[in-house]
Amino acid sequence: MVNLVLSALNAVTDLTKANFIKKTRRTAEVQERFLLRLLQAHRDTEFGRKYQLGEIKTVDRFRDRVPILPYSSYEPFLERIANGKQNILTADPVVYLTLTSGSTGKKKMIPTTRRSQNITRQATLTSMGFLTAALRSRGQQFGKILLTNSTQQWGRTSAGIPYGPASAGVLSMDKWLYGQFFAQPYETLQVADSSARHYLALLFALQDPLMRGMLANFPMLILRTCNYLEKFGEDLIHDIETGTIANWLEVEPELRLALEQRLSANPVRANELREILQSEGKLTPHLAWSNLSFVACARGGTSDFYFQRFPTYFNNTPIFGAVFSSAEGMFSIYHELDDDSSILALESGFFEFIPQDQWQEEQPKTLLATEVRSGERYRILTTSYNGFYRYDIGDVIEVVGFYEQAPLIVFRHRQGGLISSTTEKTTEAHATQVMQAVQQEFSLLLEDFCMTLSENDFPARYLLNIELANGYKLEDPQAFLSECDRKLQAANTHYEISRKDPIPPPRLRILAPGSFAILRQRQIEKGIPDSQLKFPHISEDRNFLSGLQVQQEVRLPEDEA
Template sequence: MANPLMNLAFQAFAQRSTARLIQHVQQIEQAQETFLRSLLQSHQDTEFGREHKLSEIKTIDQFRLRLPIRPYSAFAPYIQRMAHGEANVLVPDPLIYFNISSGSTGQKKFIPVTARSRRFLSRSSRTAIGFAIKAALRDQRPLGKILFPMSVNPHGQTASGISYAPVSTSDMYLMDGLSRNLLFVHPPEAYQIADTTARYYICLMFALRDPNLRVILATFPILALQMCRQLEEHADSLIQDIEVGQIADWIKLEPQLRERLERKWSAAPRRAAQLRQIYQSYGRLTPQTAWSGLSLMVTARAGTSNFYFEQFPEYFGDLPIFGGIYACSEGNLGVHYDFNTDNAIPAIESTLIEFVPEDQWETDCPKTLMAWELEVGRRYRIVLTNYSGFYRYDLGDVVEIEGFFEQAPLMRFLHRRGGVISASTEKTTEAHVLATMQQLQKIFQVTLGNFCITLPKKDLPAYYLVNIELSPADRLADPEKFLQQFEVIMQSVQKFYAIKRRDQIAPPRLRILPSGSFEILRQRMIQRGISAAQIKFPHVTEDRQWLDGLSIEQEVRLE
């Protein structure tokens, strides 16, 4: 059967979803009122619904007046009971799964998943696909098979036997088998491989055999870069396996799984010869050389993503990057509408979204605005209500409004609340340090493998520790000048840092870490139970033990 992304009926279906969203954002107030009334009606007889008399609420204003904004901790006792098998607590429908948050920015959270909640989330997913198809047709970029080396293995089960895993894993696990077979270039067995290196290898092996791969999908940009490095590291072995029709003995596979994969694997000597010639000509394999007909990459945009995108041209050339869904474990928040844009349209068909303006962030009972009441250039914190059982949940995501699409604001994700550092009271965000480090890379013509700004454990006044790991091929010729420029740029992009530096914050220090340092941090996070597919390195942290145990090649101080 044909790949559904190339199927005209599927394209028409997805584009109808896109057209429906466009129609709804032209009447966004009515659309959000309708969504809320439908949700409250279906949830009014749950325990939470009876406690809060949801049946009496008819409008968004009444909803905001009756229910307070709550953190996850307010929902946790309900969810814990659901995990132990209690029904009709936050949602009326049977649970089929729990999504879990990554835990990289705090304690793990369990998010209920029902068949109904998935149906609503799928609306925004189809809409995003429709926008991607529209952009691909416009740019004459053919669509086809997808490379996505994701696991479908649950991380565990609750006391009542409900499986749980990160949302990307659960989406793959709950996807019907036919779609998996049709959409992806590798067989379904590849998703069952527990070992990350082995799974990447097998997915790359099947993908390399197909010269017409069109789409690469990665949850986060850093995972796309990790895949590229796996491709470089194992190029010889991959080409050999394609040539002879075997799977390398060193790949860690369960015997039964290996046997099933080998039955679906066969030699492709002509393709192997083509890949070997590319490898010899360029001295490496990269996605842009291995698949000359790639049409697009789908991965998270905005936030910390743009830092990693600076490394993409080396591997992907000028391949368009589509943001897909602006989402988190708790739900879908936005829909990207074009290639190479960080802005997203609110996912008003999946979520009721409220926005807390900056002047309300520190108040006990913050007032919210609705999507049609926002101002361009302002920053807001997101509050969501959806079919997963969250009612006015303070997610903590901070977005900036950069324009409007019809009556809907175009949101750009900046950072999760808590992604802030203060040596005094300046509140430097990830957006500030990302802008600074991007300028530094351009000025000094170096590529940073990664970085993180931390604070000293005891020294007062405190100062910024600028911890960087250079890409293996790069060297920083003048570290002291680099640190001086960090100071200049940081003060220009963060006015409160500039003010506090006068007499409350000591001069920053630069620490150059050995190659592989952030890989050590990644392994630590995995050992703490964070899924490899969900790891997000903080670029600022007030955890003063975050880098404990790492070596320091060089430390530089300002005079």
Template structure:
């Protein structure tokens, strides 16, 4: 580690510890801080079109705020966002909108979420310093610093008629951090601007493999790191050869100018190339710590629908600790992980003003809400946010469960997205129940899958659930569909007895299992990326209603199934 890198690590550690102390102090009086945050947001934005409409300047407590300002959804903001996109200012926020973060569109119409300099900075500071400050408390090995591999991109999909850039929310954040990227991550910034996912993953691996003292791997979601190791298993020898020779393979499609620029950053290293090849020959199980002996942790979201990738991730990384890092959405940062190997998050009191709707009331149009210091451990809630970037009492659509308390701020775990229910006759099988049932069935059958999704099939009198599964290539333990379907049916009943009662009462037909060809879900991802989803943050919807996406699945069903 060079002098400059050690200096950067030292400064970084000081800043991370300072952010952690401030955050810890905030959580000691989380409710007060959060209500103070609301007053600051209202004061700053009181002279906007929206602020004047709801008389923000006259609101001095949460009771009046909740009484005077209605709960909202994205549709309520579309006219205002169209005005901002055309160039009008001070519509939702006093600060200019610097960027529109695009949602993935996996659960409906793609949204354009406004981002200001203030909102972007707060998220960036949380990503760079606060998250690491918490991690340094939870994991001593993380205190040594060093460089990591970051799976992120800086792609902008376009701009609005008024000239405001658009793209994935993290892309805008990465763009604003461009100058500091080389001090923290192994990939040159140019790699983060490559649109082809397979090409970008190859190059991320190439530069990470040259860094023998790599200390962490970081991706928004666990699926991204699993895909990265998939590239390593397929292209490992080619990568080792590139490092040996100090060049980039001719088989990789890459703009000639970018290739020349990136090759200037590579140096031939036959010894490292040989080490990599030897570890590849030993197999992929636990390969991460063998390639990078200084690896301290892997940072990615593993909870909720991403838990399906956990076994495969651990196959590659062994016992390396997993830090679930940050829980957030395009609309707002929500919380940060206080512990490793736990997909739970402390609500960040200054990130936004938070309200929570009890799950049993989430179908109501104007339900009562609770502040973050009024929640009950063990209870589930829908999240509502008022943000620095112009969303007020916005129903985020995330359902969380309170797992504990950190000082006075709740620790939450993500359960599912609202509306992600398999519901034919009022049985309400949640995404969490589907996940539990599928995991139980896979374990009982000694079967591993690459990915899955579900649909509701109303083509019969009673209707049924369809499960589309992409079985892992080795097909270990999988014998025949009918046997697995029976196991899954039993597990669904265990996870949701109301489902079993519906089947027994002939109100629901038994589920169907459809095996799809290897690579099918990658085709679904590519379609979602075409629609604007981030290359590194694209998520497979666990319930698909989009007919074109269903047609992709149906076109790739294995013939013998």
């Protein structure tokens, strides 16, 4: 029965993908039609009446009539929506309020309606259609997926509207659909404790040697699941053998009971895993699931830094980006394995692009999807059924080509996600490019890194804070620092110019093991969901790394006098 359901869903995703491809051949028409239908649907909302959306009949008129507004302009509307007022930003009732992670600033509240959720589902199914086709071309197949995202909502507003992270809303509203793809029972994702949730998801997934994929929001979270598999290997095997759940896990009693009823002893599978553990000394996804076909997580931006560690756990298993999205909207759909580019999600929103020469303007001139140029970077605006219009989320993307008439885009970094000692504007993309290269050059793996600025120098010097991965040693830290400095100058011309004068030489700080785990825990304690952690690799916050143990500080020869 399960295989029949999965086969039927695969057929649906194939059809959804085929329909999407047809529409990429009519990009301008599809985008205009989406916008005009949305404006008509929302014309009688409070926002629609204010900006006379019902009178807008062309894209140009829309851009003239509706201004680009910051989130603060939407806050008064959102407060009233949270209190139960309807027909404010959307014509459809708001059924869920997504709270952004707040990892890059203040938490934001994003309305979700059934219609906006349906659009998200459609894009997800399209992505799965592309994934299935890509796997077939390699002689592989799509199948059950391990997911560890929490589905716990955080509460309800005074009007009874549930609120919480995006993944909790998406998964709970389409519980049956997404549940068909899980390698573990849905109840595992309802467990509040993060360690217990990961353990239970792994426990059930390990029962199935034919599991095909792993899914997480970000590659760092995939690596964390791998660490849990290594850490709890013996315990997991014992529970599989006996059909029990470790009594030391923090699991809500009702969920423990429900999951125990779903679990049965599997000594044959336990013996298979024990033999792997004894012969290899550890459990990894590639060893535990020999049929693993893909890993799905965010691509672009700083992801490549973490991907360097993937072969340790996944060998050459391909990586799929799935969708490029945020709480504010769905932006693009991935179409290939091991590829950072993705196709603009033509029916998920109406998109505009702000070219770089307009980034400082309060009301910049924008380009449409068919007007952008390959090789150029833009800030992306979205208008969608969640009630935001011409909304600038601050993401910088690069157009790298076209799929039929639709732009292929790659996420590069967030606007404002940079550091400057003077005016050089070093971005996360610069920092990640450098750290990827030096890791390879020095045959080194880092647990993580973060570039910050010194407190007591003027102009401030760059501080490169790194934590070595377990088992690695940096033999020549001064040469490492020198190469980082050289490569950063090559990556960022403005840094190269300012580095000659007035920026002083950078310093390397080697942090004690476990330092970045402490930083991530600090983020969680601030209320950021563990499934939405986006760890910054550059920070202008001079106190960001405060309290961490520096094992060694390294200077360049010119800085030692």
